Amino acid sequence: xxxxxxxxxxxxxxxxxxxxxxxxxxxxxxxxxxxxxxxxxxxxxxxxxxxxxxxxxxxxxxxxxxxxxxxxxxxxxxxxxxxxxxxxxxxxxxxxxxxxxxxxxxxxxxxxxxxxxxxxxxxxxxxxxxxxxxxxxxxxxxxxxxxxxxxxxxxxxxxxxxxxxxxxxxxxxxxxxxxxxxxxxxxxxxxxxxx
Numbered sequence: 001x002x003x004x005x006x007x008x009x010x011x012x013x014x015x016x017x018x019x020x021x022x023x024x025x026x027x028x029x030x031x032x033x034x035x036x037x038x039x040x041x042x043x044x045x046x047x048x049x050x051x052x053x054x055x056x057x058x059x060x061x062x063x064x065x066x067x068x069x070x071x072x073x074x075x076x077x078x079x080x081x082x083x084x085x086x087x088x089x090x091x092x093x094x095x096x097x098x099x100x101x102x103x104x105x106x107x108x109x110x111x112x113x114x115x116x117x118x119x120x121x122x123x124x125x126x127x128x129x130x131x132x133x134x135x136x137x138x139x140x141x142x143x144x145x146x147x148x149x150x151x152x153x154x155x156x157x158x159x160x161x162x163x164x165x166x167x168x169x170x171x172x173x174x175x176x177x178x179x180x181x182x183x184x185x186x187x188x189x190x191x192x193x194x195x
Contacts, residue, residue, distance in 0.1 A: 015152070015170060018043075022087035023080075030077035041070055044088065048095045051161040055099045065102055069095045092161055142192035150185040157182055 022043065028036035048069060053062040072094055080090050143151050149171065156162040162170075168178040 015156075019086045019088065023082045026073075026077050026080045026087045026090070027082075029074060030080065037074060040073075040087075044091055045070070047088070047161065047163075047166065048091060050163060051092055051095050052099050054161075055096065056103065061102070065095070065099055069098050072098065138193060139189075142189050145192060146185055146188060150181050150188075153178065153181055154185045154189070 022040065025036045025040040025043075029040060045066065049062060049066050052065050052069070053059065056062050056065065069091070073091055076094070080087060143154065146154065153167050153171065156167060156170075157164070164175060164178050164182070167182075168175045171178065173181075
């Protein structure tokens with residue numbers, strides 16, 4: 001058994017260990033390691049499925065998309081850069097993008113060229129980009145004002161799609177406590193952003 005395999009079979013106890021383990025797995029997957037891919041799937045599939053299912057609201061379609069996302073992850077593992085983010089964020093981004101693509105493919109109606117010209121261009125203007133950049137800076141400043149644990153739970157819940165139950169398990173607190181942390185944190189963020 002190799003050093004990588006030994007590390008891979010260790011159980012991820014905390015967030016930092018889990019992130020490092022998943023990052024390592026994606027690097028092994030990029031090298032064609034099928035065992036790493038199986039373990040990666042086992043550790044992440046339920047979370048990714050939940051993200052897709054919340055967006056698409058069709059269980060069969062979500063399962064189909066889940067398979068598609070993991071096939072893409074297998075083929076594109078070499079594009080993962082741990083310096084730009086963690087493996088779970090990369091995987092959830094793949095899932096969200098693929099789900100959005102699927103939703104666009106299944107629009108209720110086709111738009112002909114005459115109607116297409118009538119539609120407003122949805123691309124952001126330079127003013128929009130500047131506004132969003134300022135909003136992002138304000139949000140980041142408000143997030144920094146939260147306690148470290150609360151900031152971590154909010155980021156995980158809303159940026160990586162972690163459920164309350166997953167977060168409660170990860171932080172080893174009762175589910176009610178986790179819900180209170182997030183509810184209070186969101187209220188603090190709201191008040192901060194309204195200033």
